[in-house]
Amino acid sequence: MTERTPGRWKRVGLTTLRIVVLAVVAAGGLVLEARQDAVGDFLDGFSWQWFYTVAGWALILLGIVSQVVWGWRVDLIEARNTTDVAQIRVTMKDALKPVLAKVSEMPDLDADGRAAHLAVVASDASWALATLLLRHVDRARVGVYGMSGDGSALRIVGYGGRGEKPGEFLAGRPGADLALQRVKDGSPLIVHDRRSDPPPGWDRESAEWRSFVSVPIVSNDGFAYGMLNVDSPSEEMFQDTEQQIVSVVAEILAIAFALAFPKSERRAPARGRKVGART
Known part of the structure; x- marks a missing residue:
């Protein structure tokens, strides 16, 4: 691409x-x-x-x-540029501080409480990211996805920003299989204009977005927890600075997912616990 x-x-x-x-x-x-x-x-x-x-x-x-x-x-x-970078750092610190505070509460919760609290963190992170990108990205919509225990679906854990709830990725649907594999491989994807350079396997011409960035949410040892997506109805919205901001938030979310589902419980969602269920 x-x-x-x-x-x-x-x-x-x-x-x-x-x-x-x-x-x-x-x-x-x-x-x-x-x-x-x-x-x-x-x-x-x-x-x-x-x-x-x-x-x-x-x-x-x-x-x-x-x-x-x-x-x-x-x-x-x-x-x-130096002033802009300093301003971005301050803005990021202010926007993400409440999210980090929510993440810091997770170690004190029991297993079910951590899983439920994950939705709160994902929602807060989505709105914080949408706010951070508001200055440079037209009507950003953020979606935090969790991988199902059997690896066949990416389901919404939290979202924020523009419009309605983002759709889910289910195995067997156009583009979904490639998205699932991309997350398992830990490969990010940036689309600058869906109409002129569509992502692999995508055939929804009526989609409301024109550009997007997708970053896998993975642990340090490469385990795929899910992905963070941000899209916009306008083309050419995600350049290097925006991609870096999305990556930072994805790393924070990886910590939250790791706390909710540590190594011994990584497949817990497949055994019945609902990822990100609110209490």
């Missing part, structure tokens, strides 16, 4: 600008060099030598000024 490289055309434009600036300076040097062979006047009282001198220095100064202005602009952009 083709992925767009963020900032590619911007980098091409800056490189082209740099070449143009160097060319202007070089042209100024050539013009100054040419004045030595200039003879005669191009206007009354003004010689060609004078013209080449003025034109040469003008080109050199234009190149120098352009370079300085370009440098100031780069510094300004970097300063703004």
Whole structure:
């Protein structure tokens, strides 16, 4: 699947600008060099030598000024980017602090209580993530999925953001088998535009989303608990920053799932306990 490289055309434009600036300076040097062979006047009282001198220095100064202005602009952009990163960190800390507080309550609960509390954590994490992405993602919808004990389904544990409850992934349905395998393999998926670059096996042309990012929720030893999905009705919504934020929340959810279903109870949902059931 083709992925767009963020900032590619911007980098091409800056490189082209740099070449143009160097060319202007070089042209100024050539013009100054040419004045030595200039003879005669191009206007009354003004010689060609004078013209080449003025034109040469003008080109050199234009190149120098352009370079300085370009440098100031780069510094300004970097300063703004630094500010944006700091702001994102503060916003993430504020948004995810309540979620982490909910996760910290889980070790003190019994097995059934932890499973029930997982839905609270998933719901809070979904709304926190939707809020975090609100500035850059159009009408984000977040879904936290839990893998069934037999690995045949991904069922909603919690959701938040835009619209109705996201659909579930059941084995045998179009695209669902590939989604299940992707989660078991621990492979993320980013779709920038469903219409021009649809995900494998997807045939729902009437789907309300255009772009989405899907990150598996897995333990440190590779056990697949489920996945975290975020989608939007607009295309090209999930670039590197948004993907990183989703990944951070997926890691927090992996801790919550691991607390709810530790190694000795990982297949507990298949034996009858409902994942994420609210009390």
